[in-house]
Amino acid sequence: MANPEEEVVQVDGPAFPMLFEDDDEMETLAIDSWLNDDDGPLVFHRVNSKEIIYQARKKKAKMIGKYVMGDVLGEGSYGKVKExxxxxxxxxxxxxxLKKRKLRKIPNGEQNVQREIQLLRRLNHKNVIKLVDVLYNEEKQKMYMIMEYCVSVLQELLERCPQKKFPIWQAHGYFCQLLDGLEYLHSQGIIHKDIKPGNxxxxxxxxxxxxxxxxxEALDRFAKDDTCHTSQGSPAFQPPEIANGLECFSGFKVDVWSSGVTLFNITTGKYPFEGDNIYKLFENIGKGEFTIPDDIDQLLQGLLQGMLQKDPQERLAIKQIRQHDWVRKKHPRITQEVCIPQxxxxxxxxxxxxxxxxxxxxxxxDEGDEASEEYITEHDLQEMRQMDASSSKKRNKKPKRKLPSCISVKRFSSCKQS
Amino acid sequence: MSCLPDCSFSKSTIDTDSSVCQPTHDESSYQPLSEASCLSEAIPLLPKDSTMIKYESDAHHYELLSIIGKGMIQAAVISLARHVPSGQHVAVKRINLEKCNHDLTYMQREILVTKQLHHKNLLPYFCSFVCDNEVWVIMPIMVYGSAQDIIKSRFSAGLPELAIAFIMKDILSALEYIHKRGLIHRSVKASHILVSGSGKAILSGLRYSCNVIEDGRWHQTIHQFPSDSGSNLSWLSPEVLEQNLLGYNYKSDIYSLGVCSCELANGVVPYADMPPTQMLLEKLQGYPPVPLDARSYDVGEEPTETGNEHVSVENTYKSRWFSEAFHSFTSLCLEKDPLRRPITSQLPQHAFIKQCKKTSTTLLDLLATVTPHVDVPSLPRDDRGIENAVGRLEDLELDDSWIF
Incomplete structure (x- = not known):
C-alpha cells in the first residue's frame, strides 16, 4: 500500500497488464477465482488508468444453430441472456x-430449468413468454433457451419513472395484462410463485x-385443489402464510398476493412490507399490517386491501379482482406515458x-482498423468518453461496404435441435 | 291494357337490378360479400355478360378442369373450373386443411378481410365453403396469371417500363383503398399481382395483412413482426425488419412497392442471390435495389460466365434506358427513412404513373406476346382426376406462382 500508483490487483499470479476479453469463459474464471480466493484478505489497490487495458470488442459473428448471436441483454445467476x-x-x-457448471451451484438449479422448459413448451398466451426453441451443446455443457424477444423489463421502466411509480392509467394497463396472463397460467394449473416487476x-x-x-409449480392433473408446499420466490413478494412458515397453502392466492405487492409497488413507488434483513421482512409480512399512501384513490386502496389480505381465504380471487371497479374502470390518459429508456x-x-x-x-x-483498435486502455476510454460528450451525437454512421465476395457461416456441429 | 301494370313492374325490377350492378363499368365490380354473408355468395357482373350469376356454396356446382397453380406452401391448389349452372369459368382455390397447419389462421383472415373489401383492383372472392377436408374459395379467373408468371414466361429481363407503370397505377389504387381502411398489406410482390383478361392489375395476398385498428384505437405504428412471412422477406421494408421501438406503418407497403417495381423491371427478385441476413444488412445500410439499365448496371458486379440466357439478359440490361421518372419513382419508394417516403395518395401524381394517361397503348398491347395462362376453350376437360392434368401442364410455373 506504500506506493499505490504502482500496485496492481493480483489475479492468479502476475496478471499485469490485465486483459479483459469479451469471452464469457475467461470472465467467469476470473470472477470465480476472485470469489473463491481464500489465500489472505482481499485488498483493493489503486491502479493507474493507463494500466488497465481492454482488448477491443471484436464483434465476431457466432452462430448457434440457425441463430446469430447479438449483445448481452442481461445476466442472471444461471448465465447470460443475449439477443x-x-x-x-x-x-x-x-x-x-445456461451453463451446467453454474446451474449445479444453484439450489435446485437443474431441476428448475427442466421444469421451466416443460411448462413453457405447453403454454401459449399473449401475456406469457413463449419458448421458441431449446438447443444443447454437450461439448460446452451449455443449454440455450430461445425465447420471444422483449425490449425491456417492467422493473427497468419503473426505475426510470418519477418517484418510481407509473401514471395510474399506465399501471392499470400493465396490471390488466398481468391478470390476463396469470388467469391463463392458473387455468393451466400453473402457479408462478414469483410475480414481481423484475419478471x-x-x-x-x-x-x-x-x-x-x-x-x-404445475399442479397435478388430478389434484383436488391448489395446495402447495414449497416456495422459492422473492422474499419481498411472499405472502404471510409463507413468511410464517406454513406447511401447506393455496397456490393461486400466493400469486394474488405477489400481484398485489406488484400493483402496490408500481402505483406507489413503495413496498408494502420492508425489513433490514429477511427475518425482519418476514416478521413484518407475517403480521400483515401495511399502510397505503394517502394519495392513492379509494377504489385502488380497496383493491390493494383485498389482494393483500393476510388470510388467504379472505384474499380476493382473480375472478373477483376482474370484477373490481378499479380494474373495470376506464382510466383517462391524463399524464404522459413513461417510455422505454435509452x-x-x-x-x-x-x-x-x-x-x-x-x-x-x-x-x-475490417483489416484496416484492426491494428489501431486492438488494445485500448481505460485512460483512452475516458478521453474518448469526454470527446463523445463534447462532440455532437452522430447517429446512422454508414459502415463501410464491401463486396460480398466470400460468405462463410460458422456453425457449431455439436449443436442439436431439440 | 291489363298487361300494362305487369310490364311496368317488370321494368322497374330491371332498373333496380341495373342500378345495383352498374355503378362502375368494371368487370370486377361485385356486390359486397358481407351483405350476402348468410348466403355466402355474391353477384358478379361481367361487361359482356349482364346476367346475374349466383355462385353457390356447393362443390357440385363447379366442374374442376385443370390445375393452374399452387400456393400456401403446397397446401393450396388453384384450379380452373366451370360453374355448371352458368357455364362461366372461375378459379377455385382449394386449401387442404390437413396439409396446412399454421397457415390456418392466415387463411381465415384472408377470407374475412377479402369479404370486407370491394375495389376494382383487389381480388374478390365470390364465395367460400368447406368441402370434405378442403376449403374452397371461388374467384374470378385471371387469365394472365400473376406478374411473376408473365415475367417467367416471356420477359426474363423484366417488363417494359410502360407495362410497369400500368401495373403500379392499379396497385397504388388498391393500396390507397386498403390503407384508408386501416390495413397494411405487408406482401406487395409480383406473385401477388394478377393480371385480368381486360388488362387490369389486381392485388391479392391479403393473408399477410395487418390491421392498424386494435381495441377500437387507430394505432400510429405497428410493431408486430409478420411471423409467417419467410417468403416475403425480400420485399419487407427496413423498418419492419428492424423490429425496434419505432415500429412501422402503411408506408412500409410503399417500400415493398418499390422492391416490386424493381422485380418487374429486372425480371429477378431483388436480393434473391443472398442470405436473408445479408439482405437485412443491405437494407439497413441503405442500399436498395435499382431498376437495371445502361446507367445503373455495373458490369463488374457479376462475372459473365453463366449460360447464354444470362448473357442475353445482361446485354438487355446494358443496352436499355429507363426514364428518369422511373428511377426517381423507385428511389422515392425505396427511401430508407419512412418519413421521407411519399404517402400512398401522392404517388399517382408522379410523372412515372402519369405517363399512362399520355399513351393510347394498353397493358394488353404490351403483353401481346404472352399467351394467356388459361386458354379457356382449348383446355382439356377433366373432372376431378386432377393428377392427370398435372403432367400436361408441367410447362407451367407452379412453384410460387398464383399465390392468391
Whole structure:
C-alpha cells in the first residue's frame, strides 16, 4: 500500500497488464477465482488508468444453430441472456444461456430449468413468454433457451419513472395484462410463485409477458385443489402464510398476493412490507399490517386491501379482482406515458444488436482498423468518453461496404435441435 | 291494357337490378360479400355478360378442369373450373386443411378481410365453403396469371417500363383503398399481382395483412413482426425488419412497392442471390435495389460466365434506358427513412404513373406476346382426376406462382 500508483490487483499470479476479453469463459474464471480466493484478505489497490487495458470488442459473428448471436441483454445467476436473430425468418429472439457448471451451484438449479422448459413448451398466451426453441451443446455443457424477444423489463421502466411509480392509467394497463396472463397460467394449473416487476417483460408494442417460470409449480392433473408446499420466490413478494412458515397453502392466492405487492409497488413507488434483513421482512409480512399512501384513490386502496389480505381465504380471487371497479374502470390518459429508456450505449430505439456481427459474418473483419483498435486502455476510454460528450451525437454512421465476395457461416456441429 | 301494370313492374325490377350492378363499368365490380354473408355468395357482373350469376356454396356446382397453380406452401391448389349452372369459368382455390397447419389462421383472415373489401383492383372472392377436408374459395379467373408468371414466361429481363407503370397505377389504387381502411398489406410482390383478361392489375395476398385498428384505437405504428412471412422477406421494408421501438406503418407497403417495381423491371427478385441476413444488412445500410439499365448496371458486379440466357439478359440490361421518372419513382419508394417516403395518395401524381394517361397503348398491347395462362376453350376437360392434368401442364410455373 506504500506506493499505490504502482500496485496492481493480483489475479492468479502476475496478471499485469490485465486483459479483459469479451469471452464469457475467461470472465467467469476470473470472477470465480476472485470469489473463491481464500489465500489472505482481499485488498483493493489503486491502479493507474493507463494500466488497465481492454482488448477491443471484436464483434465476431457466432452462430448457434440457425441463430446469430447479438449483445448481452442481461445476466442472471444461471448465465447470460443475449439477443439473437433467427437467420431464416429474421425474427428477433432472446436466448437464455445456461451453463451446467453454474446451474449445479444453484439450489435446485437443474431441476428448475427442466421444469421451466416443460411448462413453457405447453403454454401459449399473449401475456406469457413463449419458448421458441431449446438447443444443447454437450461439448460446452451449455443449454440455450430461445425465447420471444422483449425490449425491456417492467422493473427497468419503473426505475426510470418519477418517484418510481407509473401514471395510474399506465399501471392499470400493465396490471390488466398481468391478470390476463396469470388467469391463463392458473387455468393451466400453473402457479408462478414469483410475480414481481423484475419478471414482467415488455415487447416493443408494450405487451406485458410473464416470464421466469423457474420456480413455478404445475399442479397435478388430478389434484383436488391448489395446495402447495414449497416456495422459492422473492422474499419481498411472499405472502404471510409463507413468511410464517406454513406447511401447506393455496397456490393461486400466493400469486394474488405477489400481484398485489406488484400493483402496490408500481402505483406507489413503495413496498408494502420492508425489513433490514429477511427475518425482519418476514416478521413484518407475517403480521400483515401495511399502510397505503394517502394519495392513492379509494377504489385502488380497496383493491390493494383485498389482494393483500393476510388470510388467504379472505384474499380476493382473480375472478373477483376482474370484477373490481378499479380494474373495470376506464382510466383517462391524463399524464404522459413513461417510455422505454435509452440503452446505456445511447440507442434510443432498442435496435438490433446483431448488426455488427452480421457485418462480420458477411463482409469479414475490417483489416484496416484492426491494428489501431486492438488494445485500448481505460485512460483512452475516458478521453474518448469526454470527446463523445463534447462532440455532437452522430447517429446512422454508414459502415463501410464491401463486396460480398466470400460468405462463410460458422456453425457449431455439436449443436442439436431439440 | 291489363298487361300494362305487369310490364311496368317488370321494368322497374330491371332498373333496380341495373342500378345495383352498374355503378362502375368494371368487370370486377361485385356486390359486397358481407351483405350476402348468410348466403355466402355474391353477384358478379361481367361487361359482356349482364346476367346475374349466383355462385353457390356447393362443390357440385363447379366442374374442376385443370390445375393452374399452387400456393400456401403446397397446401393450396388453384384450379380452373366451370360453374355448371352458368357455364362461366372461375378459379377455385382449394386449401387442404390437413396439409396446412399454421397457415390456418392466415387463411381465415384472408377470407374475412377479402369479404370486407370491394375495389376494382383487389381480388374478390365470390364465395367460400368447406368441402370434405378442403376449403374452397371461388374467384374470378385471371387469365394472365400473376406478374411473376408473365415475367417467367416471356420477359426474363423484366417488363417494359410502360407495362410497369400500368401495373403500379392499379396497385397504388388498391393500396390507397386498403390503407384508408386501416390495413397494411405487408406482401406487395409480383406473385401477388394478377393480371385480368381486360388488362387490369389486381392485388391479392391479403393473408399477410395487418390491421392498424386494435381495441377500437387507430394505432400510429405497428410493431408486430409478420411471423409467417419467410417468403416475403425480400420485399419487407427496413423498418419492419428492424423490429425496434419505432415500429412501422402503411408506408412500409410503399417500400415493398418499390422492391416490386424493381422485380418487374429486372425480371429477378431483388436480393434473391443472398442470405436473408445479408439482405437485412443491405437494407439497413441503405442500399436498395435499382431498376437495371445502361446507367445503373455495373458490369463488374457479376462475372459473365453463366449460360447464354444470362448473357442475353445482361446485354438487355446494358443496352436499355429507363426514364428518369422511373428511377426517381423507385428511389422515392425505396427511401430508407419512412418519413421521407411519399404517402400512398401522392404517388399517382408522379410523372412515372402519369405517363399512362399520355399513351393510347394498353397493358394488353404490351403483353401481346404472352399467351394467356388459361386458354379457356382449348383446355382439356377433366373432372376431378386432377393428377392427370398435372403432367400436361408441367410447362407451367407452379412453384410460387398464383399465390392468391
Amino acid at each position: 439473437m436473430l433467427d437467420s431464416e425468418t429474421l425474427c428477433r429472439r432472446a436466448v437464455k444461456i 414482467l417483460l415488455l415487447t416493443t408494442c408494450g405487451t406485458l409477458k410473464i416470464s421466469d417460470l423457474g420456480v413455478a 440503452r446505456a450505449n445511447g440507442d434510443e430505439f432498442r435496435s438490433m444488436s446483431v448488426i455488427p456481427y452480421l457485418q462480420d459474418l458477411h463482409y469479414g473483419p
